[in-house]
Amino acid sequence: MPMFRVCALGVSIDGFAAGPNQSLENPLGVGGLRLHDWMFPTRAFQRVHGKEGGTTGIDDDFAARSFENVGAWIIGRNMFGPVRGPWPDESWKGWWGNDPPFHTPVFVLTHHARAPIPMEGGTTFHFVTEGIHAAAERASAAANGKDIRVGGGVATLHQFLRAGLIDELHIAISPVLLGSGERLFANIDMLKLGYECAESVATPKATHLMIRKQK
Amino acid sequence: MPMFRVCALGVSIDGFAAGPNQSLENPLGVGGLRLHDWMFPTRAFQRVHGKEGGTTGIDDDFAARSFENVGAWIIGRNMFGPVRGPWPDESWKGWWGNDPPFHTPVFVLTHHARAPIPMEGGTTFHFVTEGIHAAAERASAAANGKDIRVGGGVATLHQFLRAGLIDELHIAISPVLLGSGERLFANIDMLKLGYECAESVATPKATHLMIRKQK
Numbered sequence: 059m060p061m062f063r064v065c066a067l068g069v070s071i072d073g074f075a076a077g078p079n080q081s082l083e084n085p086l087g088v089g090g091l092r093l094h095d096w097m098f099p100t101r102a103f104q105r106v107h108g109k110e111g112g113t114t115g116i117d118d119d120f121a122a123r124s125f126e127n128v129g130a131w132i133i134g135r136n137m138f139g140p141v142r143g144p145w146p147d148e149s150w151k152g153w154w155g156n157d158p159p160f161h162t163p164v165f166v167l168t169h170h171a172r173a174p175i176p177m178e179g180g181t182t183f184h185f186v187t188e189g190i191h192a193a194a195e196r197a198s199a200a201a202n203g204k205d206i207r208v209g210g211g212v213a214t215l216h217q218f219l220r221a222g223l224i225d226e227l228h229i230a231i232s233p234v235l236l237g238s239g240e241r242l243f244a245n246i247d248m249l250k251l252g253y254e255c256a257e258s259v260a261t262p263k264a265t266h267l268m269i270r271k272q273k
Numbered sequence: 274m275p276m277f278r279v280c281a282l283g284v285s286i287d288g289f290a291a292g293p294n295q296s297l298e299n300p301l302g303v304g305g306l307r308l309h310d311w312m313f314p315t316r317a318f319q320r321v322h323g324k325e326g327g328t329t330g331i332d333d334d335f336a337a338r339s340f341e342n343v344g345a346w347i348i349g350r351n352m353f354g355p356v357r358g359p360w361p362d363e364s365w366k367g368w369w370g371n372d373p374p375f376h377t378p379v380f381v382l383t384h385h386a387r388a389p390i391p392m393e394g395g396t397t398f399h400f401v402t403e404g405i406h407a408a409a410e411r412a413s414a415a416a417n418g419k420d421i422r423v424g425g426g427v428a429t430l431h432q433f434l435r436a437g438l439i440d441e442l443h444i445a446i447s448p449v450l451l452g453s454g455e456r457l458f459a460n461i462d463m464l465k466l467g468y469e470c471a472e473s474v475a476t477p478k479a480t481h482l483m484i485r486k487q488k
Contacts, residue, residue: 072288261475
């Protein structure tokens with residue numbers, strides 16, 4: 059069965075999945091990029107971004123798993139860009155340049171309709187205004203039997219978690235303090251929602267935890 | 274210089290330092306004992322509780338550090354016991370039996386005065402009604418040049434952190450979800466308070482993080 063997966067979600071010691079004040083300069087908020095220090099140098103991450111080389115080992119294994127068997131993505135409006143409210147024009151096409159690292163259909167949750175944007179490398183951005191269940195259905199159809207990867211931000215993740223739609227989360231706790239930002243586990247009771255930690259592996263750069271919904 | 278240290282503070286993946294509903298049966302709240310699974314079997318923990326044997330290695334090293342060079346403790350009322358409000362009588366003497374594992378003077382923060390309680394093995398419980406600064410002064414004097422260890426609960430820790438009194442925190446993140454309880458880093462900005470993560474070491478049972486106040 060295809061799964062809905064959250065992968066490579068960086069979290070700080072103090073529980074933030076992004077820093078404060080997301081902007082064009084700081085897509086993950088101030089300090090937020092540090093949450094991915096474990097991932098950037100890995101071979102899997104480098105390869106998805108069209109580069110060769112990179113580190114191998116546990117961090118790379120988790121990075122590789124995050125890209126494996128993904129047939130479609132669902133992301134929130136804030137992960138797609140810093141633009142808020144109605145689209146002022148068609149110019150914003152994501153943070154990632156002409157060849158974004160998804161290489162699948164990407165369903166962007168938004169309150170403001172917009173025509174699909176085909177990009178290079180297999181990525182097409184689709185805009186979904188009918189909510190998470192509509193996005194889940196469209197992504198499932200597009201994934202063609204593969205898994206659906208659900209990205210951030212935290213508000214999007216909470217909607218999916220509360221709806222019971224997420225099968226598996228991989229979070230990576232980095233040894234950094236962010237102080238403020240988007241708190242991953244605020245106002246959400248993961249135990250009541252049926253999740254438990256199934257796997258824990260640590261490297262000097264991150265503690266990797268696989269959290270799964272009990273059947 | 275003697276330091277004010279928080280040591281061996283267990284935290285869940287979702288950020289709780291204790292489970293919900295602390296009671297006589299659940300001193301650390303429901304599920305809270307699981308936050309210390311890394312520590313209970315260690316040689317250092319066993320020795321402090323008068324037993325021989327135990328595991329060695331990284332978890333034991335951190336358990337041992339938590340007991341080293343401690344001249345006095347400060348703990349909150351809720352760490353001392355489940356009794357709330359005025360002391361109904363003198364019968365409650367802590368969770369730990371006649372020979373508590375402190376073996377130093379222990380200053381208990383409370384709004385309700387009570388005579389000191391000398392216990393076996395060098396522990397004496399003193400009750401401080403004048404707040405954290407008075408407790409810090411009395412504990413410093415009693416520690417006689419050694420460090421002061423500050424225990425929980427979270428409300429006590431927040432008071433000390435906000436007052437800039439804590440030099441070092443060792444937290445141990447366990448691979449468990451508690452869902453609810455006492456959240457360690459809610460409503461406190463560790464970055465603004467001047468802390469940063471100085472050390473990160475993981476074992477299969479816990480990720481140990483040393484967080485220090487920048488000078």
